[in-house]
Amino acid sequence: MKPYKACSCRDAETGRLLGKKCPDLAKKSHGKWYARYEAPRSADGKRRQPRVGPFDTERECKNELAKVMGGEATSASAWDNRKLTLSEFLERRHAWRVTEMEAGDLKPSTLESDREAIDLYYSPGLGHIKVVDLDDQHFRELYAAMRLLNRPEEKAQRSELLRRLQEARAKRDGKRLHSRPLTEGRIKRMHAVITGALNDAVKVSKIRTDNPADGLFRAKGSKKKGRTKPLLWTPERVARWEKTGHIPAKVMVWSSEQCGAFLDFADACEDRLYPLWHLDAYWGPRRGELVGLEDSDFGLESGVLHVRQSQADDDLDDTKTEAGDRQIVLDEETVRVQKAWRKRRAEERLAWGAAYQDSGRFYCYEDGRALRPAYVSVRFGLLIERYAKLRKRHAEGWDVERIARVHRVPVAAAQVALRLPLPPIRFHDLRHGAATMLLAAGVPDKLVSDALGHASVSFTKDVYAVVAREMAEDAARKISAFIPRARKINTAGAINVPSGT
Known part of the structure; x- marks a missing residue:
């Protein structure tokens, strides 16, 4: 040697x-x-x-x-295997992962993400290079080219690497498969695919001793990023938002009064998806889980909902985690609302006749087609905007009848909107609000965690336990009563001193 x-x-x-x-x-x-x-x-x-x-x-x-x-x-x-190119290795590994999916160990959506990364980026960009010859510079150059796609500066670049990526993203008629620039988040998701593949090359196939793609994306700052915790829309924060438009945090949660106002408004407007808003506000299923619910998942006679699948984009998949496959025992009001929805759907089916497309989904469009997840979020945002417009008209001096007539809403809906301001939240924040209100209502942590499909009770407690102002106020009262004090102040402000002191 x-x-x-x-x-x-x-x-x-x-x-x-x-x-x-x-x-x-x-x-x-x-x-x-x-x-x-x-x-x-x-x-x-x-x-x-x-x-x-x-x-x-x-x-x-x-x-x-x-x-x-x-x-x-x-x-x-x-x-x-030292002569194996990256394209050959990725195809071989993909074939392995297909068998994993068929065995139920891998989600179809994960496999689709792998296929996209291979076909659009890694095979055309670096597929001709031997796995053993790859280094970090290859990936840096690839990601630099990916960042140029569908941007104005793309045409000024003449690199062979960029040309191969452009060809891979073209359809048969020469048009782009995707016309929007790649976000940094999407590049990182593609990077996760190659990182996993090269980890297999190191640990399983033993083709390399190191992973050249490892560590290219580093977390910003020196502190480990913690969980994003919701923030409650308190009266003080709402007042500032009305004055300046300031939203304190990315994840905001309505108070129980604000959530009730939204549901009353949607109900009074006779919004078609009111039952979906109601279920999410009360029990917090994820958007994909709501869209993926089938008729057989609702046991309305027994009051039990079985969440067993989810639809992130266009394809149905398993729930986000194993804990996501769960059963929720619903309250009477939620069951009543969902029964009314089932009746409405039956009427719509009769009205559409032969044109009705039965998707089997519990929540669907009027013609029976399955809802698109993005549609749910857009519809939710439009309702909040409509609520705000009604309040703006009233601030301009319009009376309730005129507001209702011009904006084509029932008078009852306009009256609800004038009750209190409704600050903006995302649709997913309804889920956060449901968790907060369930805990504030005294539902045990374990039951709340199970209803939301969290992997652990500690996650539920860590993220939501101190969000609701009602819970904080209750904790303050309890701690005051728990600690014995000899001198206490009465409601009039006087100090009570126990006799014998």
Whole structure:
């Protein structure tokens, strides 16, 4: 296994290669450095002594020898895989993962994400490079090219790498498969695919000893990012929002009064999706879970809802986590609202007749088609905007009847909107609000965690336990009563001193 020097000179008489016997090898510029090492025997038991080289210096030869002896050639197949290109390796790994999905160990959406990363980015961009030859610079250049896609500066670039990515994203008619620029978040999601694949190359296939894609994206700052906790819309925050438009945090939660005002408004407006808003505000299913609910998942006679699947985009999939597959025992009011919805759907089906497309979903469009998740969020946002417009008209001096007539809403809906301001939240924040109000209502932590489909009770307590102002006020009262004090202030402000002191 010791490195040696050899050349391609031949004997003048026999014509044979001189190799290590060439007399000119003593010269510094003559010959190259090689090394052989003992590798695992082949499948038929034959001895294998692969050679590394040529190298210009002995040091380079020793470094490469140490590299392959350190793990890249721990099996016969590992040495053979050294010639494997990234495209070939990704396709082979994808075939493995297909079998994992068929066995139920992998979600179809994960496999689709892998396929997108392979077809649009890694195969056209770096697929021709051997896995063992990849380094971090290859990925930095790839991501730089990905950031240029569908941007004005794209046409000014002439790199071969960018051209291959452009071709991969084109349809048969020459139009782009995707016309929007890639966000940094999407690039990171694609990066997660290659990081996992190269981890397999290191730990499973033993093709490499390191992962060159590892560590390219680093978290900002030195502190570990914690869980984003919801913030309650208190009267003080609402007053500031009305005055300046300031939203204190990304995740905001309505108080029970604000949530009730929204549901009353949607009900009074006779909004078609009011039953969906009601269920989410009371019990907090995720958006994909609501859209994925089927008729058979609702046991309205028994008052039990079975959440067992989710629809993130266009395809139905399992719930986000194993804990997400759950049953929720519904309250009487929620059951009443959902029964009314079922009756309305039956009337719509009769009205559409043969044109009705039965998707089997509990919540659907009027013609029976399955709802798109994005539609739910947009519809929710429009309701909040409508609520705000009615209040704005009243501030301009319009009376309730005029507001209702011009904006085509029932008078009862306009009256609800004038009760109190409704600050903005995202649709997903209804779920956060449901968790907060369930805890504030005294529902045990374990039951709340189960209803929301959280993986652990500690997560539920950590994120939601102190959000509701009602809970904080109750805690303040309890701690005051819990600690015995000799001197207490009465309601009139006087100090009560126990007798005998």
